[in-house]
Amino acid sequence: MDSPAVPAPRTPRVHRSEYADVPVVDEPIHEAVLARSTASHPDAVALVDATDAGASATTTYAQLDARHRKLASALVASGLRKGDVLALHSPNSVLYPVVFYGASRAGAAVTTVHPLCTAEEFAKQLADSGARWIVTVSPLLDTARRAAGLAGGIQEIFVCDRADGHRSLVHDLLAGAAPEPARPAPDPVPIDPAEDVAVLPYSSGTTGVPKGVMLTHRSIATNLAQLHPLVPMVPGDRILAVLPFFHIYGMTALMNAPLRAGATVVVLPRFDLDQFLRTIERHRITGLYVAPPIVLALAKHPAVARYDLSSIEYIVSAAAPLDTRLAAACSARLGLPPIRQAYGMTELSPGTHMVPLATENPPPGAVGKLLPSTEMRILRLDDTDRDAEPGEEGEIAIRGPQVMKGYLRRPEATAALIDPAGWVHTGDVGRVDDDGWLYVVDRVKELIKYKGFQVAPADLEALLLTHPAIADAAVIGVHDTDGNEVPKAFVVRGPGADLGVDEVMAYVAGHVAPYKKIRRVEFIDAVPRAASGKILRRELRLREKDQT
Known part of the structure; x- marks a missing residue:
């Protein structure tokens, strides 16, 4: 009897x-970013401190190159060794790139820390990453000290500015050093770009425990080369760095990419709308890389009308879904081309998709x-690892040289994300049209399943x-008395608005299919968001759990 045919x-x-x-x-990331820019235009302005009106506000490429080399030598002299982890705990500043590239040249991996984290959160990251060194600023020093005490193993805490009992980058490690020789000295330590970790950011934790993402010199340097054809920055561009450098989006789009291109990065430590708008006007910013909350402000806030924003040539939004109507309203108000979006994730260094600036x-x-150099599959949402049909929605899977080395000391979590064929299962739901454009619908784990129907919170x-x-x-999914998962909206009223629950539910019901209707509403003062702009749904779920 013949055996059955195997498909x-x-x-x-x-x-x-x-x-x-x-x-x-x-190449090591410090060479991939700084070498050509420094050689081709050493006297061009690399960094501007937008909070300082004095002459000290600017840093040229020659100065940035010299300072990061001096810092690398000082760190090595202090005892830092190849493979050490240095925790960089600071808001955006013109010293942030100096520390990042200096630590990289010294052979360290930099774990970037949210400047507003608690001592307990900081301590967990220090302990998990195995950090031995901290660089912080005096306003955050108390948190850093307490974190170091909780974690243990910290050899020294440096400050960027000045604080009693701690060595200062500016006043001690970088002060009085001799000028660099005409020919750069060799690196203090050899670096293997394919294996050595350059940066160790921690995943946002919106869907689980934060994990150290091992990004090699090769993965982040190659991702810069991948991005360049679609968003070709050039010398003379002026990029406003208001999104945090500690987040991989800010580090790539606002620090590494413009400095690699020889552009000028105008640095702000945090987002304040009037300061943000004033800086655009004063420094004639040409390119904005933002998250949706800033697009919302540009589209709706009355303060925008008080400033001259005519220097802006384009806006790119990433890190969270951007509504098409909001994007159109922002572009129309500012008289700009359509807002470009980009897509990626920390584990992908981070970019995989970009709307090209050249697309009209x-x-x-x-x-x-x-x-x-990037490949993608759209996988069916039935856990079969089969591809979705053309135009059908499915989970986005990515493969390419920008894929992370893995999660630090978490082989099981790494294997759960990256399959044996090298595909990263992003957890994002998307579809591709006939022209190759990707549309992201939502997160797999954030889809609300109402009586078998899938509801996307982002919509x-x-x-x-x-x-x-x-x-x-x-919007998150909550359970009603019958055990059904239903959409619940957490709403922030506009200034002076008199808005009730019934009005919110009726507004949504008038625009969506019945199964997508909002079933519950809670008014809150602010939506919890990560620094990147992503909604922290986990915090909303915990809030909901505490109320039940």
């Missing part, structure tokens, strides 16, 4: 970039096209933001 394995439906592959960049009329809602949030009396909103 042939399915060939994966792989989407590939329409752009030519880029060579893998096997990108389709609304698209987050971009595949970067060079409801975008709709809520169109209500003139709603300043911000977030």
